[in-house]
Amino acid sequence: MNEFQIINKFFSKLSKNNKSSLKLNDDVFFDKSKQLVVSVDTYINGLHFINFKKPELVIKKIIRSSISDLICKGVKPKYYFISGSGNDKTFSSVNLKKISKSLKQEQTKYNILLCGGDTVFSNKLSFTITTIGFSNNIIFRNKAKLNDDIYVTGNLGESYAGLKILKQKFNLNNNIKKYFERKYYQPELHLKLSDRLINFANTSIDISDGLVADLEKLINKQKLSYVINLDDIPISSKLRNLIRIKKWKKISVVSQGDDYQILFTATPSKTRIIRKTFKSLGIKISKIGKISSLKHKNVIIDKKGEKIPIKSKGYYHKF
Numbered sequence: 362m363n364e365f366q367i368i369n370k371f372f373s374k375l376s377k378n379n380k381s382s383l384k385l386n387d388d389v390f391f392d393k394s395k396q397l398v399v400s401v402d403t404y405i406n407g408l409h410f411i412n413f414k415k416p417e418l419v420i421k422k423i424i425r426s427s428i429s430d431l432i433c434k435g436v437k438p439k440y441y442f443i444s445g446s447g448n449d450k451t452f453s454s455v456n457l458k459k460i461s462k463s464l465k466q467e468q469t470k471y472n473i474l475l476c477g478g479d480t481v482f483s484n485k486l487s488f489t490i491t492t493i494g495f496s497n498n499i500i501f502r503n504k505a506k507l508n509d510d511i512y513v514t515g516n517l518g519e520s521y522a523g524l525k526i527l528k529q530k531f532n533l534n535n536n537i538k539k540y541f542e543r544k545y546y547q548p549e550l551h552l553k554l555s556d557r558l559i560n561f562a563n564t565s566i567d568i569s570d571g572l573v574a575d576l577e578k579l580i581n582k583q584k585l586s587y588v589i590n591l592d593d594i595p596i597s598s599k600l601r602n603l604i605r606i607k608k609w610k611k612i613s614v615v616s617q618g619d620d621y622q623i624l625f626t627a628t629p630s631k632t633r634i635i636r637k638t639f640k641s642l643g644i645k646i647s648k649i650g651k652i653s654s655l656k657h658k659n660v661i662i663d664k665k666g667e668k669i670p671i672k673s674k675g676y677y678h679k680f
Contacts, residue, residue, distance in 0.1 A: 365581075386582060387502045388430040388566065398494045400430035406451075406486035411527055413451055413486055417459035418546035420488075424467045425548050426569065427490035429621040432550055433567040434501075435559035436494040440476045443490055446483035471552055500625070503582050504564040509626035509652040511587060512635065514551055515645050516597045517572060519544035521617035531607075540599060548621040557638050558625065565625035571618035573671055577659065579624065580652070589650035589661040591669055612661060612669050626652055 362370070368385050376382035381392040390399040404423045406413055413419055428438040443464075445452070468474060473492075523545025525531070526538055558565065566579045572594065576587055594615050596604075604611055627635060632648075639646040661669040 383501065389434055389436075389499065391434075391499050393497065396495045396497050398431055398434065398436045398496055398499060400427060400492045401489065402427045402430065402492075403487060403489045411524060413456075415546070416451075416456045417463040420460045420463045421467060422546050422548070423488055423490060424464070424471075425550055426619075426621060427492045428471060428473065429548070429550055429567040429569070431492055431494045432552060432555045433558075433565045433623045433625075434496075434499040435555055435562070435565070436496045436499055437552065437555050438471060438473050438492050438494045440474050440493040441490055442476055442478045443488060444479040444481070445486075445488045446481040447486045448482060448484050451486045452480070471550070498559060500559055500562050500565040502564055502566060502579055505580050505583060505585055505626045505652050506563055506628060507585065507652060507654060508629065509563055510629055510632065510648050511576070511589065511624070511626050511650040511652060512646055512648055513568070513572070513595065513622055513624050514554070514639075514647075515549055515620070515622040516595050516600065517568065517620050517622060518596050518600050518611075518614040518617070520548060520619035520621075521614055522600055522603055524617075524619070533603075537599060537603070541603075545619070548619065550621060551623060551642075551644050553642055554623070554638075554644060557642070558623070561627045561631040561635050561638070562625040563627055565623055568620040568622050568624050569618055571616040572620075572624070573616045573661075574618070575624055579626075584655040586653045586655055586657050586659045587650055588653050588657070588659075590664075591661055592664045593647060593649040595645065595647040595649075612671060616671065 373385050376385050381390055383389070383391060388400055391397070404410060404426070410419045410422060424441070427441065431438045464475065519541060523541035523543070526533065526541050527545065531538070564579055566575050568575050580587065591612060594611070596611065596615065600614070604614060635646065661671060663669055
């Protein structure tokens with residue numbers, strides 16, 4: 362079973378009388394009466410981060426991943442709790458000093474505060490982050506409308522390229538290596554967009570598991586489908602060159618996840634305000650497709666209008 366099958370079979374019924382749980386089909390808990398928004402994420406060594414050789418960078422990656430859940434909902438994160446399991450090697454004084462320093466930097470960068478947590482001895486290294494924000498409204502999943510435009514912020518695929526470089530040690534220019542490794546460890550978040558997004562987005566999600574996987578989650582309980590134009594999916598010139606050198610498929614690269622860019626839909630009438638907002642904030646925005654009727658299958662097309670086969674939709678937790 363995958364994570365969604367487990368939730369639907371064993372846990373959804375436990376949240377039946379709790380509207381704030383959003384039927385366990387969103388990335389956050391939202392209590393409108395208390396204006397409370399909460400997300401919880403767990404990260405495991407070797408699965409969610411490649412290793413712990415750079416603890417100061419790993420902690421940046423998981424903090425940004427966690428607060429991204431709130432940002433894409435149109436909410437500014439305010440507080441966080443961090444719990445970790447590790448041993449005397451992973452939680453050595455040297456590593457803990459590096460972690461503490463990085464957390465201080467992230468707190469300053471994103472205006473968040475540490476409020477508590479827990480530590481447990483274990484030979485399996487993991488972290489759990491709980492992030493809290495406050496708002497009287499959020500952007501939900503499953504609120505897309507027929508004929509909505511599909512947008513994504515920033516560029517996709519760079520984190521995956523960084524992971525490949527770290528794993529396989531490609532023979533590349535050192536500056537290029539550092540660029541992609543930085544994109545892997547320190548994804549770009551758009552905090553200043555969080556309180557503007559709600560003005561035009563019908564539904565939204567952050568791209569953590571991959572463009573295709575997260576787009577399907579975004580509309581998973583709606584009688585809708587999507588059409589994506591491959592050429593409109595934004596990638597940087599550096600990644601375009603790397604794809605050419607390594608002979609990768611663009612669709613495979615942008616479908617791997619860990620980008621933490623915002624994927625959202627909006628009615629076509631909002632095009633002007635969307636462009637104006639993103640231009641004023643200096644944030645890159647790309648229209649990549651359209652929400653369609655369920656009569657049509659989900660599809661990604663190239664510039665010739667031909668369908669692109671998708672071998673990997675992204676990451677899914679399977680048990």
